[in-house]
Amino acid sequence: MTIIKDQIKNNSNTLLKTMCALVCLFLGSFISYSQNKPKITADIDTTTIRIGEQIKYTILVDADSTAQVIFPEDQTFSPLEMVEALEIDTTKYKDRITLQRAYALTQFDSGAYTIPRQRIDVNGQAFFTDSLRVNVGTVKVDTFAQKMYDIKPLIEVQKPSTFPWLLVSIIVVSLLLVVFLIYWFILRKKPLTEQEKIALLPPYDRALIELKKLENSKYIIQDEYKEYYSELTTIVRSYLEEDVKISALESTTDQLISKLEMLKDAGQLKLDNDTISQFKRVLQTADLVKFAKKKPETSIAEQDRMAIAQIVEKTHEALPEPTEEELLKNEEYLEEQARKKEKKKWIIAIATFVGALLIATGVLVKVYGFKTVKDTALGHPVKELLESDWVQSSYGYPPIHIETPKVLVRQTVDLPEEAKTVIKELQLFTYNSNNTLFAVSVSSSTFANPETDPDFNQVAEQVLQKLEASGAKNITTKQEEFTTFISESKGLKIYGSGKFKTPKSDELVNGEYALICFGGKGFQQQILITYLADDIYAKEIAERIFNSIEVKEDKTE
Template sequence: MLNKYFINYSNNNYTLLLKRCVLLCVLFVGFSTFSQTAPKVSTKIDTTSIKIGDQITFTVTVETDTTAQVIFPEGQTFSPLETVEAFATDTTRQNDRMTLQKIYALTQFDSGSYKIPAQRIEINGEGFLTDSTRIINVANVAVDTLAQKMYDIKPLMEVDKSYSAIWKILLLVILGLLIIGGLLYWFVFRKKPLTEEEKVALLPPYDRALLELKNLEKSKYLIQDEYKEYYSELTGIVRSYLEEDANVSALESTTDELIGKLELLKDAGELKIDDDTLQQFKRILQTADLVKFAKSKPDTSVAEQDRQSIEQIVHKTHDALPEPTVEELMEQEEYKEELEKKKQKKKIIYASVAVIGVLVISFAAASAYYGFTYVKDTILGHPTKELLEGEWVSSSYGYPPISLETPQVLTRQETKLTPEMKGSIKELQMFSYNSNQGFFMVGTTSTTLAQEVEPEFNKSIEAFIKNLEKGGAKNIITKQEEFVTVTGVKGIKVFGSGKFPVPGSDELIDGEYSILLFGGKGFQQQIIINWLEEDEYAQEIVDRILGSVEVKTEL
């Protein structure tokens, strides 16, 4: 139900919403005046010139009250210089004052002149920036070109791409197809060896009748006094033969009805058989009726003679039948072809059922292992799942830069500052990405203030929420907590959920949002993300983006 709404969410609508939110946020940014306080921050370095790969010692000294809480920067915050090691903080106390000393070992592997960036020191929650005017000169290592022979740069070498993973997948697919093909061949298409009963059933009626009479002769019916079974099988053989070869409905006919039908065929010239043979056949059928219904028991010799007589009757009947016409032979051939087509059709049906069965079993197994929703979305496709599994982009946006990893690159958004905003904002840079097929958006904003003052985040948050409500959002739930980047930079995370409007419709959809706010004297940085509620793929995307966020703390 929600898909039909968020699929229609266009890039222009997202961009307009992002601009309105951010512009109102920065409009309400408060300015807290900076006054000289008791804490004192100073820095020093042991040298301003090093060779490539050598290290310099950068020392930060803080003098403050013994009750103050001091937080030094951690991680790679000295870019373009690299932090080799951050030593433990050295603390000395004297009366109600204390001196904290933090030493960093820095290096650089490219020659040139580099400025040590200002570092943000937090004292009782207030930020203090160190001096950033120190220049470090990194010199090349001298190379004796006379003693060392120089060689041309070697050309690029083409390396064959590794297809090991593709080959593994192909081998698994081929193995699966071979297994399915083998099962289909063995159970459907393979010509199975015929059983004795099937071989007998394929014989012509005349040959089959003679064979069955020979088998009856070898039976133990007469030895075991099973005359009823003997005569039942004897008359069944001859009746089946007459029905198939002479086209006489013999199986369901009584003795008199069967003899009457044969006489009609004889009189019509369709069966050239003499009267003695008919009378002899009638007598055998009557004897069989007495044995089956009156429990009569003839001599064994009579029973054997009756079998021989039936064999002679089959011979005479076969000889008395006229040769089949060309039309009859063609009908028989068409009948055989029709039977073959039916068999082929059955094989195709069996094969289709087998393939469908394998697919159903595979789908069920995959659903049991990975989950039904994941398998369904993999087969049918899902917009945010495709974003999650696509190739991600790592980049920095704006100034001061915001570094993060996103499914797609963020594009710059043109913004115009109002005359009222120009008095407090020096520069505003916005970047965003909006999914064409999903209620998903990520954007960054870097704001440079006209004065070096601390931004008031609370006013920015209030402005953002008011702008959402003005746009038609309802039931907005807001939560707030501290957010720390991977390198230890602290910020504020505001997150929650609500019902957001769909452009061109009165419907509201359930969505979630998350805002990260960073800043210092003279600047503010924001990251805004919103996505569809209960979209597990979007939640994974958000977690991955938040885990990659990094910001610079200097202008």
């Protein structure tokens, strides 16, 4: 009997220990979960304000230090307006982190308002704050203490453009400056310098002027005979090369004299022997000065210069008069040279301008991207829609509040007889681009039976059938829940891609579509958007339209 009691006692102890272990394990898991689960609170500094005053709305998040937290960013506090979102204040303690962010809110109409629940994402999971009530009171005005004035008329405010006008203006001004510099330094006919004027003279006149300048030089005074004779021989050799048409600059003294004698013997140059001998003597003296460093008398240097001047004159007189044909060829040659020079100027000017234009275009492409620059310069119909003045309106009943680039136009819909037994009324509003695949349609319908629930899958099937009937092929379908941005109304988003026909062509192009469905007892609502798959502007428009959607969740006004 004692053995049995001991056994029962042991079993009881074992069971008790097991229960304690399970309880500890459960409590440990619960405590661990409670510690890891983020704590989110929201508070306001006051519940009563006057019109135009601001409320400080604070969101406090206590989470794990590794958590990724996303706070509200846009106007999600409607009907109150967010004035400012302050920086996030972060506090860390061990493995926990506390994030605090404050928002300045206001309202300019009196009444009682509810700040809607705000969504905070922690590691991709959505958490919501509690809604808060705020009373906005009017400001009492003493009409006897101050004057009353008439209401000022409305002032039209131009919508700020997204086009980079400042950068483009700077680039345009820079290009105009480049054009001016091109004109001033390249294309403009500048006044000739003294040297350029001398260079345009005939060889004979130019040689005499250069000999006169040599006479007034200081070479002899400074005993620079080598430079003196070098310039003296260069003047006469250049003249002979240009006027007599012989290679004088590269010839030695003996070679040059031989060439002159050959021309004399051939009757092409009527020079006497004394002139040629005198020329040979001057050249030999110049060779001795330049290569043997001989220093002649000053009087001899002067005589040699005068002798060269006489040689130039006699050579010029000895040359036969040019024929009319030679003069014409020379004139044509000069005109051709002038044309080449002018052409060279224009080539340099155009190349400079094109280079500056390419640099400016490169800067724009670097800052804004090639596609944006191309579409801005050449125009893009959907980009123009994105940058136009958008319209915010309500369509159909129950109403769909939506913002679109253009006003949606009401369409007449003829329902088949069999459909009239199900649908009491169908209202359709559309916008279709004439140039691209971009289109928006909004429809709202009520059922004949007020208790009928909407069938979103059937709606999606009907829409896809209409797309296929219009020529679309290879349509893919995906589904996900859709929540409106402000009121958080729930709906279904059906989207995908396929091959679609554009308005002005039967050719199939890659496109995308998105169908948003809402509904309730006795009614349903749809928003359908189609656009080209690679159209970044259409995707931005679609995203903006989706964020603006608001619907009534019942048929009551």
